[in-house]
Amino acid sequence: LLADGVKYAFVSNSDNLGAQLDMNFLRWFAESGAPFVMEVTRRTEADKKGGHLAVRKADGHLILREVAQCPDADIPEFQNISKHRYFNTNTLWIRLDALKEILDANGGVLPLPMIRNSKTLNPRDPESAPVYQLETAMGAGIECFPGARAVNVPRSRFFPVKTTSDLLLLRSDAIAVDEDGKVALAPERKGKTPVVDLDSKLYKLVDSLDSLGLPSLIGLDKLTLRGRFHFQDGAVLQGTLLMENDSEETKEILPGVYAGA
Structure with a gap:
């Protein structure tokens, strides 16, 4: 060079x-x-x-x-x-x-x-x-x-995709991609990145996200997910949420707004 x-x-x-x-x-x-x-x-x-x-x-x-x-x-x-x-x-x-x-x-x-x-x-x-x-x-x-x-x-x-938590955020409506392929937070986020913390035992690998679904995260501050869940189309997460499921059965999250503090 x-x-x-x-x-x-x-x-x-x-x-x-x-x-x-x-x-x-x-x-x-x-x-x-x-x-x-x-x-x-x-x-x-x-x-x-x-x-x-x-x-x-x-x-x-x-x-x-x-x-x-x-x-x-x-x-x-x-x-x-x-x-x-x-x-x-x-x-x-x-x-x-x-x-x-x-x-x-x-x-x-x-x-x-x-x-x-x-x-x-x-x-x-x-x-x-x-x-x-x-x-x-x-x-x-x-x-x-x-x-x-x-x-x-x-x-x-800095917009990393190192974990499935990062990937879920990237796939969500909290992220916008312009015509040049530049990835950025949606304007509604006003520069604040949502924090996603998925259960690492259940959602460590990419194919594990297939069963999770994709909720709306544009109004999310922080999501902590522990256990098996499936978000149906139309599920909207807002604020700070801790969602836990101790059962081996997958918990269905129906369409609607789920808001935390």
Whole structure:
């Protein structure tokens, strides 16, 4: 890329539907002289498990801390969105000459911390053999670039689809897609993202949503769903709702408005 005259790289997750190349941002990045910039945004309840920025006391460098790197005893503090206010959107801007220098100095790899995630061999069976997924986070590269910066961007530049909870929201009327394919909250939401928390034991995989149905979420603040449900067409959820079903039978939610506090 450098040989072809390319100076900058824009890197984003494929599951972040809000990440789009912004020419104004690119111009600022080029003029800033920063070798690496991470787009961050304010954490909400929906993002409390996401990696957040911190400052390393030893040298003042920005670093990224993921939940898998956090001791269990510190999880409540990790998820404190008032204390750790900014999280990594995984949208990165990188100056390629700076990247090459760091790669050359480290044998062709970035010296990133290893992350160990606990999984099960079969994601559909929580009782299957436990395994570890070893990975490095590309956002952790912020600690490798002296002079790296983070920029707080509008929430509209972060729309992830990592879980079935995210996918249910994406499919709902709380989300609008314009003619250019840009995904954004419906105008009626006034910039506030609904929080959807589905039962992870029952709705972990995409095909599990087929039996759930699709209620209206445009007036929703937060939905916590525990147990088996089916939302019939015309079911409208508003406010903050906790819906629980301890039975093995699926509970039918009939057409109508269901409003919480």
